Amino acid sequence: MGQTSVPRKRKKPSKLHAAAPPNNFTAAYFRKFYLTAATRVVTPAEMHSRAALISSILKQCQIPVRRILDAGCGIGLLRKPFKQIMPRASYIGLEASPYLCDRFHWVRGSLVDFVPRSAFDLVVCYDVLQYLPDAQAARAIANLSRLCRAALYVSALTTEDWRENCDRSRTDRAVHLRTGTWYRRRLSKSFRYVGFGIWVRKNVTAVLWEMERPGPS
Numbered sequence: 001m002g003q004t005s006v007p008r009k010r011k012k013p014s015k016l017h018a019a020a021p022p023n024n025f026t027a028a029y030f031r032k033f034y035l036t037a038a039t040r041v042v043t044p045a046e047m048h049s050r051a052a053l054i055s056s057i058l059k060q061c062q063i064p065v066r067r068i069l070d071a072g073c074g075i076g077l078l079r080k081p082f083k084q085i086m087p088r089a090s091y092i093g094l095e096a097s098p099y100l101c102d103r104f105h106w107v108r109g110s111l112v113d114f115v116p117r118s119a120f121d122l123v124v125c126y127d128v129l130q131y132l133p134d135a136q137a138a139r140a141i142a143n144l145s146r147l148c149r150a151a152l153y154v155s156a157l158t159t160e161d162w163r164e165n166c167d168r169s170r171t172d173r174a175v176h177l178r179t180g181t182w183y184r185r186r187l188s189k190s191f192r193y194v195g196f197g198i199w200v201r202k203n204v205t206a207v208l209w210e211m212e213r214p215g216p217s
């Protein structure tokens with residue numbers, strides 16, 4: 001007689017990332033991730049070059065920028081560089097954190113349902129969407145297409161970033177990790193991808209040489 005096989009217990013898949021309880025974006029959060037050199041996730045110099053990159057690409061695409069919305073602007077690290085690089089553009093910071101709104105006088109509201117008086121030429125949404133659960137993130141992306149009349153800069157920590165790219169000792173783990181495809185599928189309903197995190201509304205003309213466009217590698 002052959003051996004009877006005892007069903008083996010299935011090994012529980014190890015979690016790539018276990019989300020901690022959500023933070024509430026208090027002073028302690030910004031001290032740790034933005035203000036303390038030893039633990040911060042980004043420096044003012046990096047944010048300056050990010051602002052320079054965004055404005056150069058939009059200039060090259062001949063997209064004029066008069067009104068900027070920084071949705072989930074945090075301590076406003078992009079405000080000064082945008083002022084220096086595009087002095088004629090107005091900057092509005094939208095924030096859900098009561099602490100930040102009291103401290104910096106940002107417009108208080110949520111990216112999920114904020115309705116401005118008029119749309120913005122450039123909307124920046126940097127490192128914000130990963131804080132929203134799926135349904136809210138999907139609503140926020142749909143709202144981005146109402147807030148933005150020309151260009152959008154988006155970046156959010158993805159599953160791949162967590163696995164391969166970020167420095168976990170400096171990255172907040174209390175987030176909702178999704179794939180880049182999850183974001184791209186929703187963004188591409190209203191926007192066309194230009195590159196480096198920049199999307200342009202489908203009804204806006206941005207002529208790029210074929211070899212400058214993102215494409216299959």
Ligand SMILES: C[S@@+](CC[C@H](N)C(=O)[O-])C[C@H]1O[C@@H](n2cnc3c(N)ncnc32)[C@H](O)[C@@H]1O
Binds near residue numbers: 072095110131132
């Ligand atoms: C990781 S910080 C990024 C701050 C800023 N974008 C930067 O990169 O310097 C995330 C910010 O998003 C804000 N936030 C989170 N959910 C939001 C929402 N639904 N609407 C607007 N802001 C939100 C938080 O208060 C926090 O300031």
